[in-house]
Amino acid sequence: MTDRPHLLLVDDERSIREPLASYLQKSGFRVTAVADAAAARQRLQGYAIDLVVLDIMMPGEDGLSLCRHIRETGEIPVILLTAKSEETDRIVGLEMGADDYVLKPFSPRELVARIKVILRRAGGGGSRQSAPESSSYGFAGWVLKAGERILVDSEGVTVPLSTGEYNLLLALVTRPNHVLSRDQLLDITQGREANAFDRAIDNQVSRLRRKIEVDPKNPMLIKTVWGGGYTLSTEVARL
Amino acid sequence: MRRLWPSSLSGQIALLMAIALLVAQAINFALALRERERLVLTQVSAPTIARLIDAVERDRAGQPVERRFHHLPAWRGIRLNQQSVIGPNMRPRKDIADRARAAFAELEIPVLRIEAAEGDIHRGDRLQRMTQARRAVIGDDRGPRPTLVVTAQVAPGRWISATAKLPYRDNRFIFWLIAQTLILYAVMLVPVLWIGRRIARPLQQLTGAVESFRSAEGGTAVPESGPGDVRRLIAAYNGMRTRIAGMLDEKDRMLGAIGHDLRTPLASLRLRVEGIDDEGERDRAAGTIEEMNRTLDDILSLARLGRPSEAETRVDLGALLDSVVDDFQALGADVSLAEAPRTTVTIRPTLITRAVRNLIDNAVKYGGRAVVAVGSEDGGVVTTIDDDGPGIPEDRIEAMFQPFTRLEESRSRETGGTGLGLALARAIALQHGGRLTLANREGGGLRARLWLPV
Numbered sequence: 001m002t003d004r005p006h007l008l009l010v011d012d013e014r015s016i017r018e019p020l021a022s023y024l025q026k027s028g029f030r031v032t033a034v035a036d037a038a039a040a041r042q043r044l045q046g047y048a049i050d051l052v053v054l055d056i057m058m059p060g061e062d063g064l065s066l067c068r069h070i071r072e073t074g075e076i077p078v079i080l081l082t083a084k085s086e087e088t089d090r091i092v093g094l095e096m097g098a099d100d101y102v103l104k105p106f107s108p109r110e111l112v113a114r115i116k117v118i119l120r121r122a123g124g125g126g127s128r129q130s131a132p133e134s135s136s137y138g139f140a141g142w143v144l145k146a147g148e149r150i151l152v153d154s155e156g157v158t159v160p161l162s163t164g165e166y167n168l169l170l171a172l173v174t175r176p177n178h179v180l181s182r183d184q185l186l187d188i189t190q191g192r193e194a195n196a197f198d199r200a201i202d203n204q205v206s207r208l209r210r211k212i213e214v215d216p217k218n219p220m221l222i223k224t225v226w227g228g229g230y231t232l233s234t235e236v237a238r239l
Numbered sequence: 240m241r242r243l244w245p246s247s248l249s250g251q252i253a254l255l256m257a258i259a260l261l262v263a264q265a266i267n268f269a270l271a272l273r274e275r276e277r278l279v280l281t282q283v284s285a286p287t288i289a290r291l292i293d294a295v296e297r298d299r300a301g302q303p304v305e306r307r308f309h310h311l312p313a314w315r316g317i318r319l320n321q322q323s324v325i326g327p328n329m330r331p332r333k334d335i336a337d338r339a340r341a342a343f344a345e346l347e348i349p350v351l352r353i354e355a356a357e358g359d360i361h362r363g364d365r366l367q368r369m370t371q372a373r374r375a376v377i378g379d380d381r382g383p384r385p386t387l388v389v390t391a392q393v394a395p396g397r398w399i400s401a402t403a404k405l406p407y408r409d410n411r412f413i414f415w416l417i418a419q420t421l422i423l424y425a426v427m428l429v430p431v432l433w434i435g436r437r438i439a440r441p442l443q444q445l446t447g448a449v450e451s452f453r454s455a456e457g458g459t460a461v462p463e464s465g466p467g468d469v470r471r472l473i474a475a476y477n478g479m480r481t482r483i484a485g486m487l488d489e490k491d492r493m494l495g496a497i498g499h500d501l502r503t504p505l506a507s508l509r510l511r512v513e514g515i516d517d518e519g520e521r522d523r524a525a526g527t528i529e530e531m532n533r534t535l536d537d538i539l540s541l542a543r544l545g546r547p548s549e550a551e552t553r554v555d556l557g558a559l560l561d562s563v564v565d566d567f568q569a570l571g572a573d574v575s576l577a578e579a580p581r582t583t584v585t586i587r588p589t590l591i592t593r594a595v596r597n598l599i600d601n602a603v604k605y606g607g608r609a610v611v612a613v614g615s616e617d618g619g620v621v622t623t624i625d626d627d628g629p630g631i632p633e634d635r636i637e638a639m640f641q642p643f644t645r646l647e648e649s650r651s652r653e654t655g656g657t658g659l660g661l662a663l664a665r666a667i668a669l670q671h672g673g674r675l676t677l678a679n680r681e682g683g684g685l686r687a688r689l690w691l692p693v
Binding site: 013019083150164 | 502505509510511514528552553559563565566569588
């Protein structure tokens with residue numbers, strides 16, 4: 001066994017499967033590519049798979065069903081490929097236990113970045129905060145619904161978040177009362193290929209504070225640790 | 240007059256019934272009154288003429304004409320005068336005079352002249368004064384009873400008159416008419432209102448269903464009730480609704496298939512693009528694919544807008560705008576948001592996000608930058624997006640909302656876009672019961688105003 005993570009790619013569409021497999025190989029992964037769910041189940045039993053990239057729309061057993069099977073039998077993270085952008089499909093996918101999803105047509109670089117984030121999360125954290133995407137977190141009267149990527153206040157009003165704000169808040173909420181440096185936050189929220197500046201994190205933090213703090217000038221939730229970074233200083237309950 | 244005319248079906252039926260009833264009653268009363276008057280006159284005039292004939296015959300026989308009761312004159316209503324007692328203020332009754340003349344002719348009693356009239360004879364005698372006094376005591380304010388006078392000139396300077404009291408002309412006729420009409424009306428109003436409601440209620444339900452018909456799946460079929468005509472109308476509507484739902488289902492299936500079948504080759508292309516060595520070329524190719532995908536998204540969204548899959552939720556609009564602006568800023572676009580107060584609206588957040596994103600995208604693309612602000616107006620919230628571009632000629636503004644319309648006629652893809660962005664944004668605004676308008680700002684630039692009800 002090499003150090004290279006082993007990915008299982010399941011897509012019935014040859015025109016996607018083959019170029020994607022070769023791109024992922026070039027990006028440093030070991031890739032097993034199969035065309036349907038039956039073959040995927042076989043490989044899952046025969047190999048130590050680190051992550052599954054799964055197309056939702058397949059003839060025969062579809063991706064969602066296979067995803068549920070994977071979730072029931074193990075801890076292997078799943079990224080869904082979907083051609084639909086309908087909100088409901090995303091949420092259904094995440095309820096089935098997928099860790100993330102990518103809309104077709106996707107940038108293969110973005111897919112690689114997401115694979116790396118999830119592998120790092122699964123490998124590093126140990127405990128499977130695994131499906132953070134499918135969970136809800138309650139803190140200080142707020143509920144962050146990771147599956148739907150929305151934040152809801154105590155009166156049930158949705159407070160939309162930008163992609164940057166959402167990633168930052170998810171990082172903080174999954175590690176409450178930990179001090180996270182700007183580098184760590186950049187790394188967690190944007191993947192290794194991020195080329196953002198530290199200021200970007202500061203900017204996002206002040207935006208988030210405007211949305212969730214009672215008094216943004218005197219933050220009680222997202223606190224600045226001098227010389228260290230930021231910390232979410234409140235109890236977080238997984239719902 | 241326009242204000243008095245009720246707009247509802249029941250109200251109109253009730254009012255029409257009232258008017259028709261009043262007219263019918265009036266005609267009825269007029270006929271009855273005429274009949275009564277004729278009857279009375281016949282009854283009164285015949286004996287009067289008979290007494291006159293009797294008096295004239297006695298006169299011709301040389302007997303006294305006036306019978307006196309004590310010292311009161313003309314107790315039996317026969318008087319002897321030197322001229323006609325009919326004054327100028329009495330109403331001549333030619334019909335009665337004709338009857339009298341015929342009676343005299345039949346009996347072959349020669350007279351010089353015969354006249355007849357009705358009215359008040361002011362005699363000024365004691366009897367009249369007494370009668371008036373008695374009436375005043377019992378509160379009878381009808382005035383003196385009218386008198387019928389038939390008079391015959393038997394010789395020059397010798398007139399014999401027979402008088403008789405007529406029944407009162409009833410001045411309270413109009414009150415009777417109204418009272419009776421009201422009673423009839425009250426009795427009829429109950430069934431009228433009942434039938435009105437029976438027709439109007441199913442029609443109201445139907446109206447509500449038609450008005451709220453935005454998507455065929457929302458709402459249920461209207462229950463068939465009311466009279467047969469209304470039932471058939473409702474059944475026809477329900478049938479139409481089912482057919483529309485079927486057509487929309489069909490469209491959705493087709494769109495889903497198109498979306499999937501186009502996205503898969505696009506995805507494949509996008510993967511192969513990574514194989515291009517020249518980085519600039521690769522980015523341009525990826526950009527083109529991304530744009531094709533966005534166009535596909537816009538077309539699918541516009542087509543699916545009739546049956547949104549997303550539920551309406553209460554959303555902080557300020558935070559929504561802020562998140563969109565942040566996403567633009569992250570891409571390096573010159574987009575700013577004025578401090579947005581917390582404004583809660585009930586919307587489909589994904590759709591509104593898309594509308595706002597399209598508007599900001601246009602502002603950045605054609606106007607260099609976008610300044611976003613939010614405020615309340617007209618019982619709703621209005622989001623304004625200003626740019627510093629050249630604006631749009633006034634006569635072209637409305638055309639901009641048509642799908643696939645862009646300002647430059649060439650349809651060159653240099654500036655990007657398919658002309659769907661505004662059409663989609665307006666469709667989304669309308670779908671939320673709001674509106675989207677464009678206007679040139681004073682001092683240059685364009686302002687898009689997205690108004691949403693709260």
